[in-house]
Amino acid sequence: MHSLVRTLVVAGALLLQAVPQSWGTSQGIFLPRVPRGQIAAARALRNPLPASDEMIASGKVLFHEKGFCEVCHGADGKGLGGDIPSGSLKGPLPRNFTDKAWQAARTDGELFWILKNGSKGTAMASFVPRVLTVEEAWQVVLYVRSFGRP
Numbered sequence: 611m612h613s614l615v616r617t618l619v620v621a622g623a624l625l626l627q628a629v630p631q632s633w634g635t636s637q638g639i640f641l642p643r644v645p646r647g648q649i650a651a652a653r654a655l656r657n658p659l660p661a662s663d664e665m666i667a668s669g670k671v672l673f674h675e676k677g678f679c680e681v682c683h684g685a686d687g688k689g690l691g692g693d694i695p696s697g698s699l700k701g702p703l704p705r706n707f708t709d710k711a712w713q714a715a716r717t718d719g720e721l722f723w724i725l726k727n728g729s730k731g732t733a734m735a736s737f738v739p740r741v742l743t744v745e746e747a748w749q750v751v752l753y754v755r756s757f758g759r760p
């Protein structure tokens with residue numbers, strides 16, 4: 611009897627710890643990455659390129675080769691969360707780009723802003739203009755968007 615009570619207390623305590631933590635993580639993914647003072651301008655940016663097969667194909671090559679995005683975001687865009695030891699990247703791990711709720715939470719302009727400025731305090735660096743041109747960044751945004759489609 612005693613041990614049953616103890617088991618229940620321990621299980622209850624674990625549950626209390628686990629629930630808010632997992633909520634925190636899932637909310638954390640949706641919190642804007644662009645600083646408050648710049649988010650309105652970032653959201654107003656429109657991708658000047660059409661989401662044509664050609665543009666997405668160009669973005670795909672940039673993602674897997676020149677931009678080396680796949681090193682951290684995974685070849686499948688799902689991030690390397692399950693594959694890398696926690697703490698091996700600075701700050702939060704990359705998103706799962708196939709997550710439709712995450713896709714819906716961001717505008718193209720916000721994704722472009724991150725490519726240009728990086729995400730402060732994380733492993734996501736600034737890629738424009740050092741690695742990618744402005745046009746290439748918009749192409750890679752189109753490819754990132756394509757992960758959210760079946």
Ligand code: HEC
Pocket residue numbers: 639643672673677678679680681682683699701702703704705716720721722724725729732733734735737742750751754
């Ligand atoms: C060194 C590892 C690394 C590389 C290389 C990298 N990223 Fe990231 N990226 C991250 C991490 C970690 C985050 C999450 C940062 C955060 O939580 O704010 C991120 C965030 C992002 C975001 C914003 C996600 C959001 O929630 O708004 C976009 C868009 C993005 N990366 C695209 C790219 C693209 C495109 C490339 C290649 C040109 C690239 N990344 C290369 C690690 C990387």
